[in-house]
Amino acid sequence: MAPKYRDGDAVVALNGKWISYAHTLFAAAAFLGAFVVGVQLHFHKIVQNEHFGYPDEWFPSVSATIGDRYPERSVFQVFIAITSGPRFALVFLWYLMTARPGSTLPKIVAGTGVFRTLTCGGWTYVTSTDDHDWHDIFMISYLVATLPWTLGCLALSPANRRAVKYRKILASLFFGTLVPLIYYFIQHKVHKVAGAYTKYAFFEWSLIIFDVGFDAITALDFDAFELVVRDVKGVSRGQLKTTADTVIEKEKDKPIGNTFGRGFLWSEAIDIAADVYNGFLFWTNLTAMPLLVWFFPLWHMGISGYEIFIISTVSPLIMAIPSVRSLVVRNNTLIHFLPISGLLAFLVQDPVYRLFTCGFSVFTGSLAWSASFYGDRAQTVRLESRIFAFSAGLIMSNVAKFAFQTNNPLWPVMHAENGGWNKLGLLFAVLAAVRSARRSFAQSSVSGGDYYPPSGKKGSAVLAGIGLGGLFFGMHSLLTDSSTMISWVWEGFPIRGPIQVPHGALTIFVMSVGFLFGLYNPRVAGSWTSFGIGSLGAAVLTNYSHWFGFYGGLAMAFYLMAVTPVFITSAVHHSPASTFGLGFCVWVFLTLFHVWVVAYAFVPGGPLVREHTDWLMTITMLCVGAGVFSSSVTQSSGSPKKNFVNPNSRRQRSYYVYALAVLQLFAVAIAYLRFPTNDYTPYHSNDKVVTAGIWTIHFSLDNDMWSSEQRMINLIRESELDVVGLLESDTQRIIMGNRDFTVLLAEELGMYVDFGPGPNKHTWGSALLSKFPIVNSTHHLLPSPVGELAPAIHATLDMYGEMVDVVVFHSGQEEDPEDRRLQSQYLSQLMGSSPRPLILLSYLVTKPLEGNYNTYVSDVSGMKDIDPSDWDRWCEYILYKKLKRTGYARISRSTITDTELQVGKFVIGQPEPEDDIRIPEEMVPEGQRFPALFRGEGVRGHRYHVFDEPRYWQ
Template structure:
């Protein structure tokens, strides 16, 4: 057949080039843009581009990328021109790479194309909007670019078919992200600590990211060469073989012979539809036989650590958001962040579920969830909340993917979930009741954030690099031996997502509420002194033993037993006993309840995994848990929220609802609730039992290490001086949203307080993080502790710390008909052989005058009932000094038969110190710094000689004021806290700018 001249011209006009050359051109042009800016900038403006806000040359001697490309002419303009020329090849490479990677069975290439476009556009953003133009947008776009690199790089690795190219990409990607760690470190050294020279070191790593980024994209050349991909411009002609010039062929890499085979059989037609058609019967994946046990064991540890990370992220959300609720004393809007846990709804879309279930998808979700532990670097509480919320979005999707595994894998996932929870509780027990990787914790407050993040990166890399089939990686085939497990029998799939979601949500909240800290159940049974029950800091390991035994039970007990109504009855009776009884009996019931909760984790998770509506089921589960969070909080905080009175003191109803939800997963004859039996391999069972043993022993060793070796002793036993203070500590969260225990400890230690009352301290609730506010002070300084009314008593909390032995103590719930319940502790302390009554109390709010009046009368009754014995009152009383009845001041002073610490101090509102039967020698008011919203008030007293009483209680005798120099040095408060000296850590004597001192009246007998 002849052709026309026009066709010959078209064929001659066609231009064919190799796609690999385009990738090479892109690489050279990228290097030319950055290196030209660097060389020209150093030649023309060297000292200007190395200078920063902290230092200049010679301390800083290498420029940052931003300063090099964005501050000066002509390097800025040359760079931008070259980058603009590079945009065409960049988008062309994106499309060609998508063309090579696209498949009918995977949505990953589509996702990568979208991420690649956003990545490219954000690159153009931070290039053309320089830091000198708009610093905020420059940083936002640069961070967006770096974040997009995560799914771009690791997603591209997963989509790469050639093993050699995949390894090259993996090497460069790992180097890229590992370089971020020292870069962030040196940036903090520069920005926060303002260390000269730190920015130069930061700049080296910043430039290394640029180089590694270009190198990563340059690897596309080899992918194009392997596929023999060509680009033809014009009308192409046919070659002799009849193939078009635009063609590619990817060679599949055959697996090696050194593999372990595992049998996998779909359990239903629905499940089998999700299995690629080329995967049937026998699955093969590479796993060197000689290192099989070692690699399995390490992978198991990594999975447990990632579970610990998930629990840490999940429990950090409520404590991070509640900072705002406390300051607003009402609904602050931050509560909306609870909705971040509803992200599993996206798994209702099959394309999203396929991506999230892939190995690359799971890796990306794990990495994105690191924004929670990384949030400790952010100074703004709002920014930390946003980061933690984002982490929970990713984490809850990942949790759902793992928990909705097939019956062959759900047992393993349940065990790992339980071990991660136990490890999380243990980490708090070892770290003074604070999770060491929470974003509210940093290095100053006992955090181990860097170590936690480093371990997380190792674990994530292990998950990503496991030698298993990516499409079935969520089934953890590397933990299944054919000889151990028979093919699972077909299991019916349920569609009642409302019941399954409510049951799982009730269970998640119950775990969060009771077993995320070992001392929470102890606090429910606490009644004070003399001791009739466990001590939180010494007996928390017993709770860990209960958790460990509970998690051990599924490794040998039958599924029928653990899912039977009889076993649920055991759990329900334990929960009721925990609520109704106190001391050792109440704790024993709680101990059994913890055992029950841990033992049914596989039962509950396997039941939810049966539901085919994954997105709706797990979204409802996390919504249910969030609603429980609110209800549990409103049982105390109802006075500040609309409709909160409905939940007032309704903990029993909330607990009953929790148990009702959990009951739905058990085998009731009238309900179709049977869950499939779980299966654990011998290897996983062995790993589980060994780890349970190790964690239990570690918990006991931590307790032994923390066990006090010396009894607390007062600071000044010789002159029989007592220093007592009162402080409202705002739930242990400072003004910056950080844990404040260590800062409180430092001030209390410096002031050498023998007795102190702390208010707003009941933290054993999910919104406060299930913490023990006394742990640092108790273990570092040495105190006897009375925690006051527990979380099931519905108060804000009160704590008494004493260097003196506590003879006995009584907890009171003060009359509160309208507002929230006000707590009080009435303790008798052995002060140098003299029984002294100490009362610590928290009054109601300004909005409830009747409550305040009734509470004042009850406190006055308590103090007057022990007249004339010595009394020290340390409390929060909503009244003005000398306010007439029905205001609390007159009632408490006159009816309680006590004296004000200083009646001439008119500048007070809430904190008061009253006393009787002692000689007051000093009074100080210390500013709070940024620890809380209330000052620390201190009174100093001397006890009369044993067997005598105060000789003269007249006003004239009490107000013999003195200068500091007139008093013995042992009576002086620390000199460095005077404002003219500068204070310490932001604390100083204020109002009077000095402590007030008082002489002993004539005739006083003190020794």
């Protein structure tokens, strides 16, 4: 007999929208309940932060409200626990609504929703008071997962115009709020501005409202669902019959505005990831090669001959020969394996042969990519994929350097001992090349697509090549590191502009948005109006500092990335030799130009372009303008389909958005994890001792052409330096890898950092790292009418409550005596004008007690030599005034650089003695002694030398 209750009676039927209502209600009750209770019971306590309290701060942050005090913490935890039920149900219903056979995206979004719910429980029940680190881990995981959840919900939204509209508004408000949120957090944390945390709190609460509101929109979609509790055995007395059981079935066939989700396949996503990695490999090799070249003129102090490797990029010129072009294009898939050799260069110990290996990879890489663009000109979807890989590879290179604090971990100057990931990178490179080759062979039979014949109207090939050269140089010089443009606009303390962390993530974001804009709006990106905006940004970046200058840089970054697909698509209509070959020739010229403007004292004809970064920027934009002129002619003929990347490749473009979104997630997470703590402590604070050092570090390349940051960190830490001046430290140029190793040192050593003047000021750089807060700093360019510019940083530090000045200075070369005389007078007057105690950490190029030495150490400056009896100095000196000097030592460099580390010890708060009395070490208090680590043979080639032991004074 058939069961009596086969269909069953419905005990309860509930419309799906009530799940959304319950989620919104309990989430709001959790936060509002905690806020009301907290304000009523502990107002003054929850508005208090580490710097200020009421009345400077008068509105509590979310974290202080929900996690710091009882009973508001309990109120929040109870209601947020109740919220978890509707939350899981909401994620489940959203999955049911959006799931489609063969579609993976709904599963990803659902998994992200579950992950967000679990991490919410993490930062809810593990408060910052309980465990600050785990609270932050859960919190950042929740925020990072919010991006794919939001984008996924937008992509999968059913065809409900009202719901989609509200989702877009709330998502825009959520992510837009992050900008002022970060700004005011930096104002509070870094600048210690009174009231900034209150403003931060308003934006933090706004994020909660927008986040909860975004999920509340599901009520507009879930009203098509009915949740039914059905009695299938008749144990209840329910008499409510079910409504139409076909409701959900009807809804699942409803048209979905699924721009991104339809047909999502992991295999295609892996193909895109492989292409991006291939682009990353190209930029890795290209950015490494000038850095390796720089090693040789650096040690030769002039032209070395190895500069010839710069022209390894012009390999596309050989495709001017038709037979060669045909051979390269037909075998391009195989040629793409050759640049992998650049990742093997770390195995080569000899610097010369390492350069040869890297030069070969750049030669073949430039050839392979140029042939790829040209060979795919007939297939717009594949061409678009190549352009995306090329551009996203640049962005990935930025993210990698951002993650590894300045160096690309696959560069030939890296290995396992200094933080390199060469072997893992090599493995991925092989896998990516094989994957891309497999797809290329599979698509080799595809027809020519919508390519139009050579008889179509085209712009000038020469102008297109010049445009590519300007574009490549602009990208290489400014966009291969997220901190380069930030260093251009930095002017010292107090901070009035962006800092490398977290604002480097903003550069990466603008680059990504710029590329997508150019991809979807090629005619706008390639217009003269856009060129004018980009040129204006270049002018602002060149001539202004702080935030205004950085905004100009962002405008230029946006434009250069946007115009990339336009220029490449236009260039493929010509011979690759006349476009890409000529383009790389222009890149070579501009690269040498950008070296000449600062190295004018060491190169032929250098004085003609001395200090003319403005000329360089103007010529770069004029070259880009030539490309605009050529591409505008090309796009004026025929329909847009014939001139630009296929606009109907929506499915492929969805993967571009995913890939760039993943890179942005990494950038944001890295920025959060690297955010400076600013809670640094000197090594011997109980004794009020300051240990200061001066070191010329040769641009952080050691004697064997390896990156030397980790070795420098070890020596500075073991020397217990509280303050250190670094010279020859400006690495924000193409020939130095566009690195910012000073921030790496500051983060690893727990120090504040000031670097400058910036790379647009044409010096070899100076930097100051300090365990003490830098209250104020000014950058100086000293008189240099003939030779290279002499940089100086004049900073005021808060040392144990007393203001002490520190000057870091690099004078001109021996060949320019008049320059050095004028610089000595300028610096002497600068030091003499300071009424505070002062320490000079310097590179003076003079003999002790002779010549300009007597200007630096004089009644005008008021300075004293830390050890006048040290006869063996020529360059590095430590001078001081109005301080009690207690010790001096010289530590050998090993093979890190060609200059030793000089160190001095001072005691703050004690008067400067009238008599200098040398004392033995056993009479020196323990906290004022130098580390015993470097006595005798020392460690790793570092030892006390010249005197064989430190010197101490009473």
